[in-house]
Amino acid sequence: MANPQVTAVRGIELNVRDLAASVAFYTNIWGLSEISRDGGSVYMRATGDEHHSLGLHQAASSDLRSFNLAAPDKASVDALHAAALGFGTKVLDAPHQLDAASGGGYGFSLTTPDGVSLTISSDVARHAERLDDKTKPNKFSHIVLRTQDPDRMDAFFMDLLGFRLSDKNGHIDFLRCSPDHHSVAIAHAPGPGLHHMAFELPDLDGLMGACGRAKMAGYPIEWGIGRHAGPGENVFSMFVEPNGFAAEYTTEMFQCDEATYPKRSIEYWKSVPIQPCSWGLATQRSEMLHKARSGTLTKDLNESGTNLGPRAAAN
């Protein structure tokens, strides 16, 4: 098979110290729904048809466990596995039938060049019914990974997995595997680790409702609500969840036409001053968000054995 490619980011898997508290947050506040449970693992769906957008796994320390990418069929999974073996990256297993609790399907796991695990799968169970609530996420949108070697990470995603470069701004490299402007982004920051994860709301009204629910529950908006003036042009609102991870609600991600994108040069984006919000609303990022995106907040919480509970809104 020529040029096998992944076609979507399915979701993220997180190790968490307090499984019950994490499930409660993602159910009651973030708007996901538990779909299956297997021992110390809980799988949560968004309102779309993907089996799960978030897996939570009981562990001694909270950390990014892995993330999941979709391939179109078993032949593509096999071809990507063969390509990974030849690429020289660490391949963790051979394609096999995956656990039913996590949606089954056919897939294999490997690591990025700096050691973050990911699974590539096809034929995963999908939900026949979509849930009708636009204030809840409809799908996982994007994962942003910190790395000290962005060129090597870009090559892994583009040369091996078929991602295309959407934009670079000197701080983040934005990669797409579907019309969404970015599904994976590479942050030039000390790593490896999770910079932030984003869940998509179906529209702006739904995003505002979701933000209101989180804020009223004691989880303030750490940056936003804004619209990126830079790559992606999506609406964003950043929170910090109980394990110290940075979690984003997003909507209206720019949709790329493969025939005409990129519409701007890398030099253009590098020449534009960092202007975080085209509306002029979202200016300062909170200190807590800085700590979350750098990984130091989760590390501190692991060391103290505490969670980040509800707190008073700052605005």
Ligand SMILES: [Fe+2]
């Ligand atoms: Fe984002």
